[in-house]
Amino acid sequence: MRPFDLLQPKTTDEAIALLARHGSRACLLAGGTDLLVEIKEGIRAPDVLIDAKHLPGMRDLVVSSSEGLRFGALVTARELETSPAVKDFYHGLWQALRELGSIQVRNRATVAGNVCRASPSADTLPPLIADGAVVAIMGPAGERHVTLEDFFTGAGKTVLNGDEIVTGFSVPKPLPGTGKCYVKHGRRKAMELATVGVAVTMTMTGDTCSSIRIALGAVAPTPIRARKAEAVLAGKKPDIELIAQCGAIAATETSPISNIRGSADYRRRMVEELVQRAITAAMEAAR
Amino acid sequence: MPRKIRFKLNGRAVSTDVMPHETIVDMLTQHFDLTGARESCGQGLCGCCTVHVDEKPVSGCLSLAWFLDGANVRTIEGLADGDNLDPVQQAFIETGAFQCGFCTPGFIMMTKKLIEQHPKPTDDEIRHYLTGNLCRCSAYPEIIEAVKLAASRVGLRN
């Protein structure tokens, strides 16, 4: 690998100061599973890596039905995946985590890395958006919070300034009667970038859908909410026709590209199909 | 600037000087002449470089050696007990679960962890656990047999 220096700040302030000092010559290192690949492939050539491992609070993980989910930026994908409470209460996220690379990679990779790389096909983003996750950001001016939905500004682009650090995430506690689902579609059975990813978080009150959030991956420059599709179901009693309509409308909210993983038209058709599947699965889980 | 790291390698206390950019695979090859973990895809997709760090399987080509200070590292070379093969190694031989052998150390290191976590693994559990290991010779059916055989033997022993 191309050589670089490695700095290991002990406090968040120190890390922010280092980022400010080194500017574009520096990269923040979390799990490294994306960053080191990019350095190897010459996509990035930082002179300095700033290791976030020793920053306080970055490894914290709190999850329960009463408090919701909070985790620091250095919590690995595998730690989240193997937490029974994550599986129970954040099932869409759990499903997405199992699709994130290999177990070897998940033992290093972080959700924060996934989020900051801002790849439109990243698996963890749609379920976190569907769950209403909020990103905690630390910068020279202090802490700020941005919903994950508003965090992305384009493919590979985020609201993060060069001297800011994502320190963690908080995800609201699930309301009673809530079901979640993430469906990934790829050509191979595993280990592939998503052709389409669909996450649904929905809450049922009796037979009525009291709230629903649908988030889609790999069908636009950033992960997106399918708000028009959500409006079809919100406050209604979902039946097969309504769910089908929901899928069809979701497909119109996308702006996919054609590439080796699938044509734009195919992606739209898959959104239509997978939204219906994800809603059905989430509804079943909500009961 | 290099840094001295001290860690346990296959049960033995060792130390060496590493540079920040050295991966675990670089270090194993160049400092310890251990070549069983090898780089192939360079992207964390193929599993040829799998080693255990503090009992967790990781991609050795995407992990910096710098962070190994104080860690417990196990590689394929540390699996057998002298002349006695690990049951996983033995099962891979008996089922013929490889051809060229380039990917084999990674599969074996992964299988070791798989059967710790799933003592009686189903086909689906095996396939899910081993998705991060590619075998281009495509000995996949034999590998699944090997995992089951190893699991049954380890189960009997415990």
Add this chain to the structure above:
Amino acid sequence: MPAAPFPERERIDARDKVLGATAYAADIPLPGLLYAMMVPATTPKGRVETVAVEGAMQVRGVVRVLTAFDFPALPGPPPTPATEIAYRGQPVALVVAETLEAAIEGAEAVRATYAGQAFVPLIDSPGAARELVQPKKAGNAQAAMAGAATTIEASYVSPAQHHNPMEMLSTTAVWRDGKLTIYEGTQSASLVRANVAIALHLDPAVVEVKSAQVGGAFGQKIPLQRQTPIVALAAILIGRPVKLVLPRAQIFHNAVFRPKSRHQVALGADAGGKLTAIRYDADHQQSRKGTLEPGYHESPPRMYGVADYDGTAAHVRIDTQDPGAMRAPYPHPAQFAFESAVDELAHKLGRDPVAFRLAHQATTDPISGNPLSSCFLNDCLTEGARRFGWERRPIAQGAMVEPDGTLVGWGVAAGGYPANVSPTIATLRVSADGRTRFAVAGHEMGQGIRTVIAQLLQRELDVDPARLEIAIGDTAAAPQHTTASSRGTVSVGAAVTAAAAKMRAAMAELIGQRSIAGNIHRQLATVRRPFLQVEVSTLGPGQDAGALDRLRAGARAAAGPEYPQFTSFSYIAHFVEVRVEPSTRRVRVPRVVSIADCGRVVSPRTAASQVRGGVVWAIGAALREETEVDPRFGGWLNADLADYVVPVNADIGDIDVGFVDRPDPLFNAVGSKGLGEVAMVGAAAAIANAVFHATGTRVRKMPLRIEDLL
């Protein structure tokens, strides 16, 4: 007397492989080793105007940068850096440094400028040059087609693909005392030796090439690799060992690849439903100066005893790197087309596709007019149908539907692959202390050639397998053939048989009338003879001593499939179940039965593994694998394993493998034919045929796009 069936034994090199102790070329430790990195051309076609190396030389640890100007001039396109750029990614310079990091940084600092030229990226781009080769004809296909009662005609496409063995391409070169030693994963150690000598103006006698263990090859490592003479010259000029491991993206751009090919097939059947006429036109993607023949007419004429065959083939020359052989190079794409067409014809005739094939037992090669040495394809079909449960297959499409809407389809297809053989020169030494050393041509790429040699030696002579050294892949041990085209087992089989016979004769002479107990080692010890050594050479049927000279020179020395008295092919039948998901239309292959006729099976374990591997390759080829040309900038768009999707464990279901295991005594004494390639042939067509059975949609282009099934 052909051998009786062989027992199943473990791979002889299994223990080392599970211990991580097997040393591949890049694992050889060498004192004073330098590391190299290549600088690839960033233009798809043109001329290098300048190469600025100063920046690279300023990187700490960089020892030297080699460019085109360091290499001797050669007639024709050189395998070394050249000023003429024929494809994107072609080597422009090599940076050699004390550390790998310095080599990488140095390579990034080399600046080249180019005078670019217009380039032709695709075979259907303007400027693609079509170049017909000699047609393959038998009988009068035109007349037979004109008289046919039923005809079908269709065109099929097979994409560009890359081999992607797990082992990276690498070369390590050592120049010491006027001798050059090259360590690299190759299938052709003697060819590498000969061609490096030519490229660097060296006497071949001072060059040795060692390739003891290869981490997968599949044809990628047949030709001289682009980096080899470059690294060799670096080692000579610097006087220290130099190692280059190509990053995977550079492998995609410099290794050979399976060219895209197009296949137009027309079949005619008479009023009785008998296949009587075949017309087949094929062409493939080719570089401007590449030599890989469009040899797609190997298998189709030899499958079903059709006397009237009309085949044409052409190169389509564009600006790309040289294509090369990739597993079952011609029969895989050709039989995808041909066996799909046979399925289409059987369907049109309303015939069961297995029964239709069974009715066309071949006994003669229409191209040469000679008999086939053996053909048990019908046994493969019959046994495969039995194991698969074929008689339960409804003839109509879309008739098998699961409750969740999943469509199930069953398909069949057959494959054939030439039975080739190489001449050999081998040395066998048996020692009184229990050791045995057998030196012969062959490269161990994982197919199990060492295990095959051990099997044969243990049958022929009572040698101690624990102390058996098999010296292969080494020009210092024996002249090395190109281990490809499934000729390994057949060739070493001849060598072992001949060497063992000569050894037995030598022992008999040594021992005379005495009766001595114990194995051969014990007997030598008893007569106080430290060792006995014999040397043999063998030839393929109809070959003369010239073949041995070509073998020694690292030139093409193999024979087949047409021999003076007969033509030899291996055969296989594949039965496939596909499941097509209801709305996403993803295709899964949960179940395959493959029965092969490869003559006598010498190593049941490695043979079965080869077939399973070949089937998995076909699943990858049929459903996913394609390397896409970048039409804007040249080169490949998906040059990594993230976007070139090879099969993973989760994609693979049950693969039941069987063998006819009947010897072909006409072909050789052991009675074996090749296997590694035929294993894959036809399986992709079986998948496409099963997809047709499931959905009624005929997919004629690999890889099958899910979009085609919507």
